[in-house]
Amino acid sequence: MQFIWDSDTLMMPSRPLSDLTWLRVGGPADRLFLPRSEAELAAGLAALEATVPVFPLGMGSNLIVRDGGIRGMVVKLGRGFNHVEIDGEFVTAGAAALDSQVARRAAAAGVDLTFLRTIPGAIGGAVRMNAGCYGRYVADYLVSVRAITREGDPATLSASDLAFGYRHSTLPDGWVLVEATFRAPAGLDPEVLEKAMEDQIARRDATQPTRDRTAGSTFRNPSGASSTGRADDVHDLKAWRLIEAAGMKGARLGGAQMSPKHANFLVNTGDANAADLEALGELVRKRVFETSGIALEWEIMRVGDPAD
Known part of the structure; x- marks a missing residue:
């Protein structure tokens, strides 16, 4: 064309x-x-x-x-990339389909991808970062993805090709994911799945600043280094605990703040710029290292150039 x-x-x-x-x-x-x-x-x-x-x-x-x-x-x-198709235990979703939309559509068909309900963002990003919560991860359910290469050619990759790790997958630079296929338990009661999602939302809203302007968890849990991606959910060493122990819960820099509700959420209080947010994050990393000897790793992706 x-x-x-x-x-x-x-x-x-x-x-x-x-x-x-x-x-x-x-x-x-x-x-x-x-x-x-x-x-x-x-x-x-x-x-x-x-x-x-x-x-x-x-x-x-x-x-x-x-x-x-x-x-x-x-x-x-x-x-054009937000379709959701369900065939038995297989769910195929466009990369622009919202995680929450995929979870609800699947649940209505009796397929359990409920863990996606509280994950912000779309399927393409969820696959790239092996998103997960409550002990369940994209890597547990992904069958394959379709992508367009940097040269404009179609490509299909299996889940094993993506070499999933904790909050990580491999994909060549410049490739764009367009679709993902999942396999999950099917034939379940949609009402039971809907209730499970409601409980997840209530749990999230009770502990996280969902009404604030955030980007999800700021730092990775230090224990989350296993190839399965599950270690962070069963280990007591959490980033938020280290941040609290360093006295940085609620800390502010310019228009940026570490949430008073959940210490591992970086908040734009209204007039922050990217430099404020990144600088506060780096200050948190410095203080945590001084108090615990642990170097937190960013979970939020930071891209682009600083201002002149």
Whole structure:
């Protein structure tokens, strides 16, 4: 197909990204590409100069875009990639489908992917970071994914090809996930699954600052280093405990704050920029290391350039 770079329905130059992330911070992308179909995505990647980096952007729910913005092309998938299809115990979802939407659609069909209900963001990001909660992870259920390579070619990868680890998977630079297929227990009572999700939401809302502007857990739990990704759920060593012990719960820097409700949530109180958020996070890491000797690792992805 012919690809037209100057169509404003597909590609926007110097597009600010702050309104596309949950923390509402960040500078512009050199180019923001909004493909409406896999064909447009493939054509756009194939036409792009080989030296231009590609960054797939999902819901921006676990992301800090620095104030100087992102060099290269940011790809954001839209409605053409949010389908959900269920066939027995198999659930196939587009990369832009919300995790919560997939969980609810599956539950209505008697398929148990309820762990996705409280995970913010979309399926593409959930696969990339092996998202999980309450002892269940994407790696436990993923069968395969489809992607478009940096060169614009279709590719299919099995779950084992992604080499899942704790909050991690492997995917070549510039590849864009477009679809994922899961296999989960089926034939269950939809009402029981719906009740389980309601309980999860209540538990989350009671312990996390869900009404604040955050990006989910800021730092990885130090024990979460196993290849299964489960160690963090059974070990007592939690990032929030270390942050509290270091006296950093509720700490503020500019418009950034470590949540008074949950110490491992970084909050934009209203006027923070990316530099405030990242600097506060680094200060927390410094204080935790001074008090415990443990170096916390960021779970929030930080991308782009600082402001000049």
